[in-house]
Structures are given as C-alpha cells and as structure tokens.
Amino acid sequence: MKTRFTFMITMMFFLLSCSLMEDSNEAQAVNFNVQDSNGQTILFESHPEKMVVYDAAAVEILLAMGEENKIIATHEFVELPENSSPIQRVGDAFNVNYEKVVELDPDLFFVFYDTFTKELEDLGIKVLYLNSLDSDLEDIRAHIKIWGLITGNDEGVEKLIETFDNKLNAVTDTIPTASTKPTVYYHTFDYWTPGGDTLIGNIFELLNTDMVSQNLSGYNQISLEEIVAKDPEYIFTDEWGIDQIKSEQALQSVSAIKNNQVYVLQNGSLSIASHNIVLAIEEISNIIYE
Amino acid sequence: MQKLDIYRTYSLLIATLLITIVLSISIGSVIIYPKDIFFSLLTLIPFFDYQADISESLTVIINQLRLPRILLAGIVGFSIALSGATFQAIFKNPLADPYLIGAASGSALGATIVLMLIGPIILMQISILPLASFLGGVIAVGITVMISFSSRSMSSNTLILSGIAVGALANAITSLIIISSDPDVRPLLSWLLGSFNTANWDEVLITIPYVLISTILLFRYRRIMNIIQSSDSEAQLVGVEVNKTKYILILISTLLTAIAVSVSGIIGFIGLVAPHAVRLIWGYDYKYLIPFSALLGSIILILADTIGRTILYPQELPVGVITAFIGAPFFIFLIIKGRSSFYG
Amino acid sequence: MDEKCILKINHVTSFLGSTKVLDNVSLDIKPGTLNGLIGVNGSGKTSLINTINGLIKPTEGSLDIDDLSLDSIPDKDIAKLIATVPQNPTNMLGFSCLDVVLMGRNPYIPIGGWPNGSDIDIAYQSMKSTGVDQFAKRTLDTLSGGEIQRVFIAKGLAQGTGILLLDEPIANLDISYQIQIMDILLSLVHEQNFTIITSLHDINLASLYCDNLIVIDKGAIVKTGPPSGIIEKDFIQSIFGNRLDVIRNPEDNRSIIIPKSIN
DSSP states (O other), rough: OOOOOOOOOOOOOOOGGGGSSSSTTSSSOOOOOOTTTSSSSEEEEOOOHHHHEEOOHHHHHHHHHGGGGGGGOTTTTTOTTTTSSOOOOOOOOOOOOOHHHHHOEEEEEEEESSTHHHHHHHHTTOOOOETTTTTTHHHHHHHHHHHHHHOOOHHHHHHHHHHHHHHHHHHHHHSSSOOOEEEEEEOOOGGEEEEETTTHHHHHHTTTTTTTTTTSEEEEBBOOHHHHOOOOOOEEEOTTTTTHHOOOOGEEEEEEHTOOOOOEEOOSTTTTTTTHHHHHHHHHHHHOOO | OOHHHHHHHHHHHHHHHHHHHHHHHHHHOOOOOHHHHHHHHHHTTTTTTOOHHHSHHHHIIIIIIIIIHHHHHHHHHHHHHHHHHHHHHTTTTOOOOOOTTOOOOOOHHHHHHIIIHHHOOOOOTESSHHHHHHHHHHHHHHHHHHHHHSSSSHHHHHHHHHHHHHHHHHHHHHHHHHTTTTTHHHHHHHHHHOTTTTOOOOHHHHHHHHHHHHHHHHHHHHHHHHHSSSOOHHHHTTOOHHHHHHHHHHHHHHHHHHHHHHOOOOOOHHHHHHHHHHHHHOOSOHHHHHHHHHHHHHHHHHHHHHHHHHHHTTOOOHHHHHHHHHHHHHOOOOOOGGGTTTOO | OOOSSSSEEEEEEEETTTEEEEEEEEEOOOOTTTEEEETTTTHHHHHHHHHTTTOOOOOEEEEEEETEGGSSOHEEEEEEEEEEEEESSSTTTTOOOHHHHHHHHHHGGGGTOOOOHHHHHHHHHHHHTTTTGTTTTBGGSSOOOHHHHHHHHHHHHTTTEEEEEEEEETTSHHHHHHHHHHHHHHHHHHHHEEEEEEOOOOOHHHHHHSSSSEEEEEEEEEEEEEEEEEEHHHHHHHOTTTTEEEOOOOTTEEEEEEOOOOO
16 A cells, blocks of 8 residues: 655646736736646646535635635535535535536536546546545645645635644644653554554654554554554544443453543544644643643 | 264364364464463353463453454354355255355345444443344345245245345345445444454353254254255155245254354355365265364364464454455365266 | 055045146055056146145045045155155265165154164165165165165155055166066065055056056046056057057967057
C-alpha cells in the first residue's frame, strides 16, 4: 500500500494582458490547475459557483470559509452543525443519483474516492477527486489551500490555515518530547485499526505516542495478542467500538481498560480530514498529558 | 472397515487433533513451550487455585486468547464438517454443503440486519449477533423447505434449487442493506469473511451444548444415512420414513451451521473438504464418515486459523481466506482425479 | 377351494401424478405361490407392484394382507410384511454385500441402533438362499449383473416377510442367469413358502415357472390363472400383437410363444 499521498499542486495564475490596460473593470477571467489523486490535471477557467461536495471534510472546510452558498448538494452521511441551513442530498456515500446531479448542473463535483469519477465525467460534469483517507496533516493543509484556490477566497483560506496552525502549534508545544512514549491503541469495531501510515497513525506519531498498530499499513484487523503484548495505556475509539473493547474478556488485564482509560472523542473526529481534526488532537493531548 | 483399522483411525485423528491444539497454542506473537502451556492451563481448573510461575500476560495469551480461539475454531470446524457430511447424505450430492440450502446466507442476512440497522448491540456482555444470525439461518432454511414441500415431492433437486433461490435472495437483501446503510461496513465485512479474532470463552461455552446435542442426534442417524444413499423409494421400501428423516436431518444440520456461522461468520470449504478427504481415505460408510469428517474438520480449521493469525502477525488474515486457499486446490485435485462423481 | 388369500386387492384405482395407472384392479394371491405379472411396456406392471408395497397410495379400493387392511399399517411396518426388489436398484458403491443385505433388516432395528448378531445371521442365511454368501465382504462393484441381482434378492429376503415382490428381476441378464434367478425364486416358494409376485418380460419363462400368470393391460387386469389357460394364441395376440404364434413343445407338450416368421 502506498505510504503517503502527497498532492502536487501546481498553481498558475494567468492574469490576462488586459490587466495592463486601463479598463480594469472588466470581469477577470481566471485560469488555474489542480492535480487530482489520479495524477490528472484538472483545469479551471472560472471559480465554480455551484458545487456538489461529496465529502464531510470538504463541507466542513467550506462552511468554515463562509462558502456554504456554493455547496448545492452533498451525501446522506455528512453531518452539518446545528445552526447551518440544510443542504440537499443526492445519494449516500456509496451511490450517486446521477439524474439528480445532471439536473442540478453543478460547476464542480468533489469526491474523496474514485468510484463515481468516470460516470460523472461521461455525463459532462467536471469532477475533482482528492483522496483524504490515507493523508497526513500536511495534506489537510494542502486541501484547505486547494479550496481557497477553487473558491478564490484567499482571505478565508488564510484565516482558516492560520487558526489551524495556531491551534496545532499550541497543542504540539505542550507535548513532552520524552523518550518513553505512552502506548495507545485506536479501536474500531472488530479490531479494524489504522496503521502507522494513515492520517490517524500520523496524528498519534505527532502526539509522541507509540501506537499498537504502528507497524501496520493501511486499515487491518489486528490480533488481540498484539494488544495484550503491547499493553496500551490509552485506548481511543468511537461509539461503535466502545462497548466491544470494554467488554472483551481477554483485554481486561490491559492497562487502559484496567485503569479506565478508554475514550470516545467528544470534539471532532479523527476520521474526518478537515481543520476540525485539530480539536480531536487537542482533546487527545489533554487526555494523555494533563 | 476392520475393527483394528477403526480403532487405529480414531486414535490417529484424536492424537492429531490434540497435537494440533498444543501446537497452535504455542505458536503466535510469542512462542510458548508446552511446559508453560501445561502450568497455565492448571490455573483454569476451578477450586484448584493454582498460581503458575509465568507472567500474567502469558497466562492471558494462553488462557484468554489462544485457548478459547482454538477451541472455538475446533468446534466450528467440527460442526461445519458434520453438517456438510449430513447435507451430502441427505441430498446424495457430493457438492452439497451447509451453504447450499440458504443456511449461511440467511444467517449472514440476520446478522447484517442487526449490525447495519441497529448497531452492534451488546446485551449483558454478549453480542446479539449470534442470535440474529441463527434466526436468519433457520428462517431461510424454513422457507427453502416450505418451497420444496409445496412442490409435493421433496426431491434433492427441488431442495437444492429452492435453497439456491432463497440464498440468492438473502444475499441480495444483504447487499441492499449494506449499500443503503451506514458508510462503515468494515465490521460487517470482517464478520462475513469469517474470523476467530474475538473468540472468547462465552462463545465456546454457548456453542458446546448445541453442538453436543446435534452431534448425538446425528450419530443416531448414521445407519439411516447409509440407507438413504439408495433411492428415496428403496429407502422407504425397507421402512425408512424418508421425508420425516430428511426434515430431522436438515433441521439438525441447519442448527449446527447457524451456530457455527453465528460465532465465526462465513467459512467456506470445510464442509466440502473434510468429508471428501475422509471418503478418499476411509470410504463411504457414514458410520465412520460422520465422526471422521467432524474430527478432520476440527483439525483443518484449527490449522487454518493458526495460519491466519500468525502468517502476517500482527495483522489478522480472515480464516475464510485460508480455508479457500486450502479448499480450492483440493477441489481441483478431486475434479482431475474424477473421484467426486462417486454418486454417479 | 376356501384356501386363504394372503393378499387381496379390492377394486384398486391409483394415479401417478394425474395419470391413472391402475383402473379398478382386483386380485387374490394365494400363499406359497409364484405369480408372474405380464403385459406390454407401460401396461402398469410396476405401478401394480408399487401399489402393493405402499409406494403408491391407491385413490380408491383397498389392499388386505392376511385380512389386515394395508391402510391401517404404518409405512415402517409394511416393510415387515412385503419386501420388494425394484427394477435397477441403486448400485451402492463402496458398500459390501453384507452391508447392503443388512439394510433389509432396517424395519427391525431402531433408529439409533446397529444390526446385532441375529440380524447378521439372517443376512447370511438370506445370502445363502440366493447363493451369494461367499461375496459377503466384497463390494457390489466387483460383482456381475446376475450376482448383484441375487444380492438384492437376499436383501429382500432379509426383511423377513412372507411376500416378495420383484420388478423385472431378469431383465438385462444372460439367459443362463435368467434361469438361475428363476430357479432361486421357485425354490424360495417351494422350500421357504414365500409368496412371490414378479413382473416378467419373458412370457415363456413366466409360463414355465409360475403357478399363476396375471395379465395386465392399460392398467386393468385382463386375465389371471394357470399358464395353461393364458398361453393361448388368440388371447396372446390380443395383448402382445399378432406377430406372435403359440406352438407346442413336442418334448413336454407345453405351449410356447415364438415370433412369427418374417414372411
């Protein structure tokens, strides 16, 4: 499996020669490229105004930039903050209602995995596919920048990245650099766990912890023996996994369970690769280091 | 078979099973020596209050992880091979197996409904998944038998055909639920692939009574299974109540299948491989085919699970993948040798 | 003649699916007789045998065995009264002759049980009666067609019944084996007082061995009685077609059937 997706972003602003002319009131045409996760270059000739955003993280980013008006649709499983206005849904994470999408006639369809790309393109819809499943924090920063590029909202994106970096630095500053790292295990149902090369793996590395599944690549089912052998001091999980891990007979001797150090994160999720992930990082840091 | 051969075969299989168990306990993240296994097992004896002179984590690995897991794999292998041999007897079809008449698909559907629509609910420390999959399996087989019954003759073909239809329908509903449900399908996928990673003593203890009772009942029918290898009418002519017998046998083997599926998910090929290997080596007499298949099924599944949990350690490989790797080549071998067509 | 009938068939009509296979059949079978069932293909010979042994339940009429109505007897117990050797029995690959013959003891063995010493004795006696006891430990696939047929007759004998039904027991056998099987059937009737009903293609062998012939045509019984009254030119031609002749064997003065010469 590929260790890390690094997104090559090539930006080319071509201000038309008319900028040299006196009449600067004329609408400025833009021209920029974004490279998608398949390595293809997507050319934009204007900022999309109507977008179908098929990714919870991207929706969160756009909302934070104040660009919610440009999201005309998303999928069923995207949760919106309480006070935001509802967004139309055009399918769940595994299906797209193509007819609906064609009817909406979006300027851009954004998706975080490759399933629908070809079909949508055949229907004449501009698609941007950026993988956010196996990324790291640098990728999140890059993603946010791409959204700045796409929306043309430089100010919004700068502010967002600044806040993100500030919060992240505030957290990382408090992380001790001791050589004895606390051992953690990140649990999802039936012991499917992210390895060291995933976003979650990168985050736990940043937090100067030793993840039980550090040496695995991608998402795998981990052996219970490994958990017993590594004896994690902290276990983080979600509402799906909490009951299972706490009631596992064989794990009752593991430190985290014995000392009641099993947590479901309350502020943000580690599996949505948006700027809000810093809240989850902050929470974990508080749990481990305070 | 001669009496001596029978005793020899029983001893051979039981000895192999015990060696397999000990071997499997010792292999894993740490290699454990038989001496430590012995002392660790002593601590399991109630009221004995033995304190083993080995580390706590080693005791946990032996007593809480490897032993229940190996026993569960053994019980599941035993059950699937047993019901496979029985289904082959009922249908007079060497390719019949527990998954042919909708038992496994129904069980999977039952579990899917609970897992995807309600969530992995854990009541009193016990997942309700086994119960759901058991109900699903029994309902699917019930529908299968009802369809074939309404066609008046309960011939092997009507049963197999309606089983395939019901199984396909159950699979379609499962897919539908997966597609239109929560995005996180990983738990379900891991369950469907079959795994003993979360095996525990509760599961072992819950399955034992069902498997024990089903085994005793099936053993009583070994002589009748031989007779129904002739035609249905020939069996009836010597006084076998053919339809009633088939219903009873289908019910018992479905129970065995559902129990196995509910604790381990879908594990293919054992129900085919074990009885066929027994036929190749020891012949077609169900008197011995039934117990030998069950023991061999146990041995094969324990070995397969041991490979699955050690080969990519610390990553778990679903045991169903390993059994497919063992089973598929074995079947190709059978086809080439042409021995599987012994029923004509 | 008030000799008791062991089997009485009273106005029996039966169906296979929606096809009427027996039409108002009445028949009395006397104990200790060898009865030959003859008729063209599809005339209902097999259906009559399967109605007697309970595989086909009659829609009308009744069957009595020893004055006991067959209706009132559970399937399992019919197997203690009537044994049947079907046409083309399943060749039980991998099973020994003894195994197969012991299956005939099933009506006397409870579901969880195994054959005991006396079951095995009876199986050996049965095999001795048909001359296959020396094959007891061999598997069926090592035997010839005639030997296999004798094993299945032994299986029927092992059921310990008074009545033995056979469906075309000598079809597909060489003439020497045909005579061998017929000799066995005759000795079973004479020495062990069996009552036998057997369908036969060969009318000459039937008339040579049988006490009674039963002629069935289109599901109805046309004529019954001793062979001398059946093997008569006009009657035989009405059943089997006019290409047949009945001549007398000068040696024993018996009527035999031969095909007419071609021109």
